[in-house]
Amino acid sequence: MSALSQKRHYIQVLVENRFGVLSRVAGLFSARGYNIESLSVGAGQDPDVAQMTIVTVGDDHVVEQITKQLNKLIDTIKVVDLSLTPFVCRETVMVKVNTTTRPEDRQEAFRIAEIFRAHIVDTSPSTYTLMVTGEEEKIEAMIGLLRPLGIKELVRSGTIAIAREEVKPSSKTARHESEITA
């Protein structure tokens, strides 16, 4: 039927910015047993529209169903699986680290921040709060290096993604393109 290879997909969903719409989308994923790795929502250019980026993992067959099911929601205006085209994705993370476990930790945290171009957005005598934006590997690498210092708290924004150039939209009107190639 379809390749059973599990792949990560970045799906952009434009929805009506209405009461309950987030729970419709989240409910769809839970009711049908789809994964959500991350979900971020915010108002779009048009305040009546909300923009979601959903990161999900599944084989081609599952992801095809996810995009179709998202399209089926009455409040969904447009669904684009960014993974089919060049795109940029970023996540922001804030990490509060201990800087007093070992004497050299304060210096070390500062160095790591510099290497990863993180900002120190808050400080106390015993902690730094680092904020960094990047792709997943960069963020994971930084967290890995900070871990020996002792992470007190870690907050992630969820990934947001945008196409690098004009995307062929798998919008409602064009969503049956797959028919033609089938």
Add this chain to the structure above:
Amino acid sequence: MVKMTGAEMLLECLKKERVSQIFGYPGGVVLPIFDALYKEPSLSVVLTRHEQGAVHAAEGYARTTGEVGVVLVTSGPGATNTVTGLADANMDSIPLVVITGQVPTKMIGNDAFQEADIVGISRSCTKHNYLVRDISELPRIMKEAFYIARSGRPGPVLVDIPKDVIVDRAEFKYPETLALRGYNPTVHGNRWQIRKAAGLIAKAKKPVLYVGGGVIASDSHAELAELVALSKIPVTLTLMGLGAFPGDDPLFMGMLGMHGTYAANMAVHHCDLLIAVGVRFDDRVTGKIAEFSPHSKVIHIDIDPTSIRKNFRVDVPVVGDARLILSDLLEDVRKIRDEDGFSDIGEWNDQIHGWKEERPLTYRHDSEVIKPQFVIEKAFDLTGGDCIVSTDVGQHQMWTAQFFKFLRPRTWLTSGGLGTMGYGFPAAIGAQRAFPKRRVIAVTGEGSFMMNIQEMATVASLEIPVKIVVLNNKYLGMVRQWQEFFYGGRYSSSFVGQSPDFVKLAEAFGVAGLRATRTDEVEKVLLKGLSTKGPVLMEFMVDPEENVFPMVPAGGSNIDMIFEAPARPSEKPSRSSKKEKDSVITA
């Protein structure tokens, strides 16, 4: 312009949508709506005795008329009691608008009296739902609700209206147009795909039409009949599709799937082209999916893009309205026939005829003990199929699907996807309300009937002349059958035993009651029951251990049908000792 209340406005919206029948149950917050209804002669209300009954009645009304069924209930328990009906309509694509009252906007979230978050609860079992937050939104929401319910793949839409919106006043203006940028169902099939489908049809040597409820919902039975007349392609129907093609046509193979005919399942297994129209490859149809129709190319016509490739591979998907697609397809098929001709499928149809002869639907007749299949056959013979039939869920449902020949669409009401016991009798009420002059028969079992038996009061008080056929085998028959076959004959909680005296119970409700206990009484009781005016209950004491055959054991391949009970290992309790135990329970 004069101002009107939300309640009055709601009724105006219903009138604009050409609604004349509502099924419902009053309660606290919707009293202003019922008060407005009291003064509105063009909207008739059937008071059911349970909100679930109201939703199933609306489903029966919708399925037989093709219109949107309308339900009106109160907040809290009134609303939550509609959930099973909503889920049923959602699975079987039945257009409904269900209006629920809600506590006043300011009290939402405060655990107010009779408050339930029905919008949250019903989100996953409706096509869409709304909470009306201001009276100014009400006309737009009602218009959208009806449009969404009946267009695309039809389904239930719930509209939750808080008390303050119901009593608030505003000017009424019904919108002329809709602005739903996120909802624009595809109706016209892709011409290129349709041409490809026609090409496959012309070349196929062993084609099969696998047709479902979508053909009924889109009223495309005439186009289907034309396609069959032109191509001689044999037809199998799903449970929801029965009536989409005449049950007495020589090219009809019967239902397919778990309790489908031998011929239909063999044909689907061996075909080289499967033309699926208005179906969704349900697991009860396909059996073990990996072994379903393994040699075929697949054309799948459906209005719901999510149905396509959800469960099964497809070679030529065509999204859109089945009626429009079939009529385009006919055009292309005709063109190909005139230009290049068709492959001859005479041999294939001979083979199917052979399968039909080899293993027809059958049962062992008994001159003493009533066989349930015999009752269904007799009901068909006596009515000539000229009636609307509803069923509940279980063995009686399968026997009716197998042995009653449905000749026309919209004459068959059953709960397919959700399998809701308690669906059939209220659905028959809705159908009878839509067609007061037609004969409506509700076939049920003593198990299912108990799930909405309170609606006997509805038919009695409104003199709704539904004919109820209860096949009483003293067991939850389908459960018992599975326990006999797959659970070592351990009839755990499936023995009903002492049901109420249904005849006396009917009489207590004000419904005529009749009973047959022997085979020779069946015809007499049916004749008397069907010719009696008003609602009638006919109880048939049938063979308690009769089974539905053929059967594809769950998870099995469709060609591994069984035609008799599998042999039981010796350590299990013998049937006679089991019977003794049963009689002990009864006593």
